[in-house]
Amino acid sequence: MIYDYLYKLTGSEILSMLIQSAIPLFLLVLPFVLVAVWLERKVSAHMQDRLGPMRVGWHGWLQTVADLVKLIQKEDIVAKETDKVLFNIAPVLVFAGSYAAFAAIPLTSAFLGSNIDLGIFFIVAVSGLVVTGILMAGWASNNKYSLLGAMRSAAQIISYEIPTMLVILIVVMITGTLNLRTLSEMQTGYFWNWMIFGGPQFGIDKFILIPLMIIGFLIIYISTLAEVNRTPFDIPEAESELVSGYHTEYSGMKFSMFFLAEYANMFAVSAIVSALFLGGYQSPFGYLGNLLHLPWLIPIEQFGWFVGKGVFFVLVQMWLRWTLPRLRVDQLMAVCWKYLIPIAFADLLIVGLITVI
Amino acid sequence: MTDFRNLQYLTLTETMREYLSNIWKAFSTILIGMKVTFKHLFVPAVTIQYPDIKLDLPERERNRLYVNMDDCIGCDQCARACPVDCITIETVKALPTEDLGKTSNGKKKALWVTQFDIDLAKCCYCQLCVFPCPTECIYMTNVYEFSEYQRENLLYSYITLTPEEIIEKKNNLAKFEAEKAAKKAAAEVKPPEKKMAEPVVKTSPLPNPPVNNKTNDTQKEKQ
Numbered sequence: 082m083i084y085d086y087l088y089k090l091t092g093s094e095i096l097s098m099l100i101q102s103a104i105p106l107f108l109l110v111l112p113f114v115l116v117a118v119w120l121e122r123k124v125s126a127h128m129q130d131r132l133g134p135m136r137v138g139w140h141g142w143l144q145t146v147a148d149l150v151k152l153i154q155k156e157d158i159v160a161k162e163t164d165k166v167l168f169n170i171a172p173v174l175v176f177a178g179s180y181a182a183f184a185a186i187p188l189t190s191a192f193l194g195s196n197i198d199l200g201i202f203f204i205v206a207v208s209g210l211v212v213t214g215i216l217m218a219g220w221a222s223n224n225k226y227s228l229l230g231a232m233r234s235a236a237q238i239i240s241y242e243i244p245t246m247l248v249i250l251i252v253v254m255i256t257g258t259l260n261l262r263t264l265s266e267m268q269t270g271y272f273w274n275w276m277i278f279g280g281p282q283f284g285i286d287k288f289i290l291i292p293l294m295i296i297g298f299l300i301i302y303i304s305t306l307a308e309v310n311r312t313p314f315d316i317p318e319a320e321s322e323l324v325s326g327y328h329t330e331y332s333g334m335k336f337s338m339f340f341l342a343e344y345a346n347m348f349a350v351s352a353i354v355s356a357l358f359l360g361g362y363q364s365p366f367g368y369l370g371n372l373l374h375l376p377w378l379i380p381i382e383q384f385g386w387f388v389g390k391g392v393f394f395v396l397v398q399m400w401l402r403w404t405l406p407r408l409r410v411d412q413l414m415a416v417c418w419k420y421l422i423p424i425a426f427a428d429l430l431i432v433g434l435i436t437v438i
Numbered sequence: 439m440t441d442f443r444n445l446q447y448l449t450l451t452e453t454m455r456e457y458l459s460n461i462w463k464a465f466s467t468i469l470i471g472m473k474v475t476f477k478h479l480f481v482p483a484v485t486i487q488y489p490d491i492k493l494d495l496p497e498r499e500r501n502r503l504y505v506n507m508d509d510c511i512g513c514d515q516c517a518r519a520c521p522v523d524c525i526t527i528e529t530v531k532a533l534p535t536e537d538l539g540k541t542s543n544g545k546k547k548a549l550w551v552t553q554f555d556i557d558l559a560k561c562c563y564c565q566l567c568v569f570p571c572p573t574e575c576i577y578m579t580n581v582y583e584f585s586e587y588q589r590e591n592l593l594y595s596y597i598t599l600t601p602e603e604i605i606e607k608k609n610n611l612a613k614f615e616a617e618k619a620a621k622k623a624a625a626e627v628k629p630p631e632k633k634m635a636e637p638v639v640k641t642s643p644l645p646n647p648p649v650n651n652k653t654n655d656t657q658k659e660k661q
Contacts, residue, residue, distance in 0.1 A: 130485075404468070
């Protein structure tokens with residue numbers, strides 16, 4: 082819809098495509114990162130009975146903007162012993178990987194970057210680019226802390242992709258589609274049509290599915306938490322042991338690219354989880370647009386619900402971050418291989434049996 | 439966490455029970471922790487927005503020294519009490535004709551204080567200079583924000599006399615002493631050699647030896 086409108090407006094396919102691809106960045110990712118960094122600091126501060134940033138703007142809400150301005154001004158230091166080419170590509174790759182995921186995430190019923198049938202598969206595949214970027218950054222920095230962080234990160238992301246994938250498979254098995262827009266459209270109506278409550282069909286199997294879906298939801302939430310390197314799974318950038326992991330050697334804008342990618346990833350993961358299990362952009366109870374017969378209001382409402390769900394899960398991520406201590410490497414692997422994967426497998430088998438019957 | 443050394447002795451049900459209890463423990467403890475942090479979200483912050491809001495200092499706080507020169511009699515007791523020698527006092531005797539007035543607690547002033555420097559970079563805030571002061575003119579204030587970029591700026595001078603006045607006082611005293619010595623010399627038929635030598639030194643108008651002066655003054659004060 083947006084593409085058609087832009088095409089009519091500009092008359093050029095390339096131009097409208099470019100504008101459309103930049104919309105999520107400037108409308109969603111950048112404002113979200115600016116707010117999320119501030120929120121992170123405020124949430125952490127208040128959980129520790131502090132105040133957090135208070136100086137720039139009302140309760141410091143412009144602090145991130147000030148930090149961004151500072152980061153832009155900063156000198157871009159490239160150490161002598163680094164592998165220059167890889168060092169410079171890595172932040173771009175990491176950000177590209179996390180931003181590419183937004184191409185297949187439907188923001189509203191009216192806006193989807195690219196309506197590909199392999200939506201969720203594309204997202205999972207393109208997230209692999211992030212691992213490459215992180216490993217590249219760690220290797221090119223020529224620094225033991227960076228390399229250690231990057232290797233831990235790669236090991237962690239790859240192991241936790243398995244439970245994520247298994248849970249995605251559960252949803253795909255029930256719905257029979259990989260397209261996130263179709264998936265979201267299936268969960269329309271009221272909140273009991275969401276996948277976490279057994280999906281849109283109504284019958285005895287729906288009630289059997291509910292506990293299984295809740296287990297699946299918890300597993301995917303935990304494993305995506307690990308995929309974006311958040312506490313309690315933040316050993317790749319464990320400040321107290323590894324300086325700051327793979328981006329130790331970065332400064333200025335390249336560092337902020339990593340930062341941006343990290344927060345964009347947080348939101349992307351939350352959006353995927355909500356699209357798979359909590360109806361994506363769908364409202365839990367009807368729309369004001371339907372009630373007032375204003376069809377143009379519905380996409381805006383949907384965008385609001387989408388952002389709301391995403392921000393809610395990001396807030397829970399922050400909440401967990403400031404509650405839990407960091408896991409050890411062996412604990413991290415134990416959680417994945419001994420708990421999440423077997424349970425996800427069992428879940429997958431049972432759901433498979435139910436769908437067959 | 440399963441202990442691998444004991445694993446072989448556990449039956450399947452026991453292993454299973456441990457596995458499930460681990461999961462249960464993980465979720466329940468995480469929820470307890472989350473409850474705690476959620477409660478703290480609404481606890482008022484303990485942060486004090488420092489330059490805007492300042493805490494009340496305790497009653498006997500020790501901060502920057504201040505000297506009320508109106509009351510100072512130049513007795514040098516604070517300088518001698520100071521364990522780090524950060525107070526420098528120099529005085530000039532007043533002429534008998536001059537009246538310096540009295541301090542607020544009734545002590546008669548007999549000395550011009552020509553130098554009263556406190557090097558606050560050296561000061562250790564022990565308050566030992568405050569106690570011996572007979573007129574209670576040196577005391578601790580509640581000012582603690584006086585950092586400087588240059589260390590010299592921490593050398594505080596409290597004198598009220600202008601440099602011209604100081605030279606004038608010194609000259610006056612030197613003249614007076616010279617006259618006195620001349621009178622003495624005239625009165626005594628045979629002046630000894632040493633006594634003649636002293637006035638000659640003292641007639642020089644510029645810096646009269648402070649050590650000499652100080653000892654004289656303090657002796658006088660004690661009497």
